[in-house]
Amino acid sequence: MKSVLIVDDSLAVARQLEKIVSSCEDFKVVAQGRNGAEAIKLCQQHKPEIVCMDMNMPVMDGLTALRNLMQLTPELKVVMVTSLGGVGDKYTEALRLGAKDVISKPFEKDTVLKMLRRL
Amino acid sequence: MAVKFFGQFLIEKGAVTRTALLQAIDLQEKTNLKFGEMVIEMGLMTTVDAARIHLAQRSEDLHFGDMAVKLSIITEEQVQQVLTRQRNSHLYIGEALVKVGALSEQELEKYLEEFKQDQQAYISEKIEIPAGVPHQPIWEMVADLTYKMLTRVAGISFRPGPCTIIKKLPCRPIIAEMGFSGSISARYxxxxxxxxxxxxxxxxxxEDSVENESVEVLDDSVKEFIxxxxxxxxxxxxxxxxxxxxxxxxxxxxxNTGIDVPQDHTGLMFPIYLSDGEVFELTIFVPQN
Known part of the structure; x- marks a missing residue:
């Protein structure tokens, strides 16, 4: 079972993602964060294998957190879950920084699970 | 279910890999020169001229080409020559993917057609914006996408009303807001x-019911929607x-008190009527130039 950290400033999205991830027996949600700074702290505490993270967040945005996470733990598998997925520059920057994939909001359950299983 | 760019669509389809897409984007970036790079390559100015233009742009908000004309470094006609060359030599992402061997010409044609159909739902219909407001096509698109997302994401049936200019936004129990910055700024x-x-x-x-949800979660859903x-x-x-x-x-x-449109801004209000008689509003505060 792979451990997953969910990071989104939206309670509604975090809950929806947790429901989707927990519905599959291959994954277990170990923690949830509300911004990029929390993502870094929670990764050090829980050492998840996968991080599902938003881009547009207060305190520290997702791309800054991704850059930091990749320096700290290059083997970490990060999937960006964002409403900005359709913005080519943001999408490309996320891939260049080391994100394994980018899921656009609004997302569907099957899309999320399919991408997580591919990791 | 969202607005996408072609590379993202291809990855989601499994038609190209992440590595191939990044290779194609690298090739695009090397091929598609910016205005300043192209004008130097064409021998119309030197790097010293370009540095002078960049310096002048710090104190006046003008495009590179417009500033070059203002400083008499190039002529209007030469600006057009550079723009034409940029247009004619532009490498699109699909072509770049063919060049790096990630797609064949036939596959590109097939996926472009599928992409067009996938994005058809996001092509704007005509929405009238009052005369004199800058960037009209952008606000038409903003209203149109909001209507489409209300239907597709929120599942709400409604009738949009005509856009009007307002001085004050009427009071409502919940108003969620986002700021735009970059080449276009506004408040949504x-x-x-x-x-x-x-x-x-x-x-x-x-969820089928949200009766037991906290106000924080309910309000958060509106924030997430916008x-x-x-x-x-x-x-x-x-x-x-x-x-x-x-x-x-x-x-x-x-x-709850209503919101005044900020000074030096135009308030564009788009009323949205529900079948039960209720009305809610999309409003955009657009800075006046």
Missing amino acids: LLSVSESTRNLVAKAILD NIVCGNIAAKAAQLGHSIDIAPPEMRADS
Whole structure:
């Protein structure tokens, strides 16, 4: 079972993602964060294998957190879950920084699970 | 289900790999020269001229070409020559993917057709914006995408009313707001009643009932809805050649008193009528030039 950290400033999205991830027996949600700074702290505490993270967040945005996470733990598998997925520059920057994939909001359950299983 | 760019569509389809897409983007960046790079390559100015233009741009907000003309470094006609060359030599992402061997010509044609169909739902219909407001096509697109997302994401049936210019936004129990910055700046506001908020929350949370949800979660659903809409607006704006950055969504604390349109801004209000007679509003505060 792979451990997953969910990071989104939206309670509604975090809950929806947790429901989707927990519905599959291959994954277990170990923690949830509300911004990029929390993502870094929670990764050090829980050492998840996968991080599902938003881009547009207060305190520290997702791309800054991704850059930091990749320096700290290059083997970490990060999937960006964002409403900005359709913005080519943001999408490309996320891939260049080391994100394994980018899921656009609004997302569907099957899309999320399919991408997580591919990791 | 969202506005996408072609590379993203291909990855989601499994037609190309992440590595191939990045290779193609690298090739695009090497091939598609910026105006300043192209004008030097064409021998119309030197790097010293370019540095002079960049310096002048710090104190006056003009495009590179316009500033070059203002400083008499090149002529209007030469600006047009550079733009034409840029257009004619532009390498699109699909062509770049063919060049790096990730797609064949036939596959490109097939996926372009599928992409066109996938994105058909996000092509704007005509919405009238009052005369004199800058960037009219952008606000038409903003209203149009909001309507489409209300239907597709929130599952709400409604009738849009005509756009009007307002001085004050009427009071509503819930007003969620996001800021746009970049090549276009504005404030995007969605004002809703509690019952409309609950409709949005049901859709965002994917629940049949939200009776037992906290106000924080319900309000958060409206914020997330406008976050989704504005992210898709940023994607669509990028397709139209504009760069829009969005700030995280916020709730307006002054929603119960009504909100004055800020000074030096135009308030564009788009009323949205529900079948039960209720009305809510999309409002955009557009800075006057």
